[in-house]
Amino acid sequence: MTASLAEAREVLRRTFGHTDFRGLQGEVITEALAGRSALAVLPTGGGKSLCYQIPSMLRPGLGLVVSPLIALMTDQVAALQQSGVAAARLDSAIEPAERAETWRRVEAGELDLLYVSPEGLMAPHMMERLRRTPLALIAIDEAHCVSQWGHDFRPDYRTLGRLADLFPDVPRLAVTATADARTRDDIRAELRLEDALEFVASFARPELALFAERKSGPAQKRVLELVAERRGRSGVVYAGSRDGTERLAEALRQAGVDAQAYHAGLDKHVRANRLEAFLEAEDAVMVATIAFGMGVDKPDVRFVIHADPPGSIEAYWQEIGRAGRDGDPAEGITLYGASDLAWALRRIDSREMDDSVKQVQVRKVRQLYAMLEGAACRAAAVRRYFGEEGVEPCGQCDVCLSPPETEDATEAAQKALSAVHRMGGRFGRGRLVDHLLGKTKDPSDFEAGLTTFGIGQDRSAIAWRDLVDQLLFEGLLREDPNDNRPLIGLGDAEGVRAVYRGERRVAVRKAAPGAERKAPGRRRSSASDLALPPADQGLFEALRAWRREEAARQHVPPYVIFHDRTLAEIAQARPAAQRALGAISGVGEGKLARYGEAVLAVVRGFEG
Numbered sequence: 162m163t164a165s166l167a168e169a170r171e172v173l174r175r176t177f178g179h180t181d182f183r184g185l186q187g188e189v190i191t192e193a194l195a196g197r198s199a200l201a202v203l204p205t206g207g208g209k210s211l212c213y214q215i216p217s218m219l220r221p222g223l224g225l226v227v228s229p230l231i232a233l234m235t236d237q238v239a240a241l242q243q244s245g246v247a248a249a250r251l252d253s254a255i256e257p258a259e260r261a262e263t264w265r266r267v268e269a270g271e272l273d274l275l276y277v278s279p280e281g282l283m284a285p286h287m288m289e290r291l292r293r294t295p296l297a298l299i300a301i302d303e304a305h306c307v308s309q310w311g312h313d314f315r316p317d318y319r320t321l322g323r324l325a326d327l328f329p330d331v332p333r334l335a336v337t338a339t340a341d342a343r344t345r346d347d348i349r350a351e352l353r354l355e356d357a358l359e360f361v362a363s364f365a366r367p368e369l370a371l372f373a374e375r376k377s378g379p380a381q382k383r384v385l386e387l388v389a390e391r392r393g394r395s396g397v398v399y400a401g402s403r404d405g406t407e408r409l410a411e412a413l414r415q416a417g418v419d420a421q422a423y424h425a426g427l428d429k430h431v432r433a434n435r436l437e438a439f440l441e442a443e444d445a446v447m448v449a450t451i452a453f454g455m456g457v458d459k460p461d462v463r464f465v466i467h468a469d470p471p472g473s474i475e476a477y478w479q480e481i482g483r484a485g486r487d488g489d490p491a492e493g494i495t496l497y498g499a500s501d502l503a504w505a506l507r508r509i510d511s512r513e514m515d516d517s518v519k520q521v522q523v524r525k526v527r528q529l530y531a532m533l534e535g536a537a538c539r540a541a542a543v544r545r546y547f548g549e550e551g552v553e554p555c556g557q558c559d560v561c562l563s564p565p566e567t568e569d570a571t572e573a574a575q576k577a578l579s580a581v582h583r584m585g586g587r588f589g590r591g592r593l594v595d596h597l598l599g600k601t602k603d604p605s606d607f608e609a610g611l612t613t614f615g616i617g618q619d620r621s622a623i624a625w626r627d628l629v630d631q632l633l634f635e636g637l638l639r640e641d642p643n644d645n646r647p648l649i650g651l652g653d654a655e656g657v658r659a660v661y662r663g664e665r666r667v668a669v670r671k672a673a674p675g676a677e678r679k680a681p682g683r684r685r686s687s688a689s690d691l692a693l694p695p696a697d698q699g700l701f702e703a704l705r706a707w708r709r710e711e712a713a714r715q716h717v718p719p720y721v722i723f724h725d726r727t728l729a730e731i732a733q734a735r736p737a738a739q740r741a742l743g744a745i746s747g748v749g750e751g752k753l754a755r756y757g758e759a760v761l762a763v764v765r766g767f768e769g
């Protein structure tokens with residue numbers, strides 16, 4: 162007997178406290194309920210997990226969820242348990258006694274959901290026991306990890322293709338937040354989902370305001386400013402190196418911010434403790450390499466700052482996407498420069514991979530910089546990159562707020578390219594600019610005799626430096642690392658020729674003096690982000706204080722008890738009885754039974 166979507170909606174309402182499905186949730190769930198496999202690409206915060214959780218609860222048998230990270234599993238299992246759902250996880254961090262108890266519950270048919278890692282799942286003893294267990298479905302979370310074209314390739318994920326043979330009658334649901342068309346094809350092929358329907362939601366994240374700034378000085382100083390303007394809010398700062406995270410975290414702490422570093426070089430326990438502290442805090446900043454992120458489902462992250470840029474538009478969207486998962490306003494701010502681009506390209510070059518894979522990655526890096534440097538709405542550029550059509554400008558990114566004026570710099574570009582050509586790629590950027598200005602100290606006779614020497618006195622040194630960066634971004638120039646004293650050479654030969662011939666124009670952003678592009682400062686509290694009337698803020702804070710205590714007592718993150726959004730609704734509605742409280746979004750039956758009285762007591766006890 163197949164459960165209906167109406168029954169699924171009833172579970173959504175009673176267990177999770179939400180009134181109706183969002184976006185493509187209903188369609189994906191219908192597919193799973195009918196016992197068919199599917200591939201679902203839903204944006205971060207789009208409610209992917211309910212797509213497999215609800216069918217697991219409604220279909221007979223156990224719902225198996227394959228997840229790449231322990232942190233992700235821990236969070237989801239804790240949240241499910243809070244809602245009264247029978248869920249557990251089996252991973253390397255689980256003690257033998259608990260493991261035995263979990264298996265007992267699996268065999269007794271008591272569990273609705275079991276979370277496992279890919280390597281754990283494919284281990285022979287686990288597989289043997291699971292093959293004797295009736296399964297409702299198999300969900301493969303973060304499915305882009307299976308693809309080399311994705312940005313988080315995990316070789317372990319490749320083995321999951323065998324699930325098709327091992328469990329031919331069990332529907333498999335692959336879900337991810339980021340996958341371009343090529344990655345989606347790869348997921349289908351690798352996971353043997355050729356016949357599965359594909360559900361791809363819009364990549365729009367209207368709650369996210371995006372900003373990108375070219376670095377104009379030390380990134381650290383700028384990050385300190387940006388964080389200071391966002392005091393009292395949770396944020397993530399991404400840095401490109403382990404050292405970088407340590408240095409930035411230290412500088413932030415000295416400025417009085419509750420900041421920690423997080424990277425793969427730290428001891429496992431240190432990492433786990435820092436993650437837990439971050440999840441449980443309402444105003445902490447995590448300074449991390451990309452080792453931190455996937456599966457960090459903290460819903461109230463209000464900003465993500467890239468002190469160093471990400472490696473692709475997918476990575477950008479995924480990392481920035483960790484802000485505002487609760488749907489409330491959040492910001493993504495990216496700092497970038499030409500040396501970051503050169504570094505990214507060098508790193509790809511030094512990796513041991515097929516040339517074809519390297520080429521794809523180089524292209525991805527270039528597409529990212531084209532977006533950062535571009536004069537098009539950032540959100541729209543990203544969505545078009547993912548293949549969306551008919552995309553409108555977002556109206557809130559830096560480009561939408563103050564469209565950059567561009568000017569034609571083709572002639573100047575010709576001079577710069579020609580100078581690089583004549584100097585034979587033997588000099589760095591500073592020397593190149595001096596040459597164009599004719600300011601080189603003690604030039605050799607050779608250099609002073611070149612026709613390009615002093616040819617650029619009509620532009621300032623800063624304008625030349627910006628133009629050289631721009632040409633690097635566009636691939637017309639290329640940087641050779643030369644042991645950290647980078648030399649500049651000609652880039653893409655075809656493109657350079659087109660510029661010489663005037664067939665390709667080079668446009669640069671007009672730098673209006675004193676009007677640097679900067680992310681706006683923000684000093685709003687989280688309550689005003691939620692547009693809460695001042696009269697209700699006191700109660701909202703009282704509810705948060707109650708939640709903080711309750712979370713500390715149970716040792717869980719506050720948001721698995723209630724989201725800010727739910728507390729804000731309670732503060733406004735001031736329910737006097739269980740029934741009214743249960744009508745609020747995010748208050749399901751389990752939570753009502755568990756916390757109803759305590760919450761009503763806070764509401765009653767609040768004067769004014």
Ligand code: ADP
Binds near residue numbers: 203
């Ligand atoms: P993601 O797709 O990023 O994994 P989650 O599954 O964690 O997203 O869901 C993000 C948030 O949205 C969660 O807090 C969840 O409770 C909420 N949510 C999911 N579905 C709905 C819905 N239909 N109505 C209201 N809130 C929802």
Ligand code: ZN
Binds near residue numbers: 539559
């Ligand atoms: Zn925009």
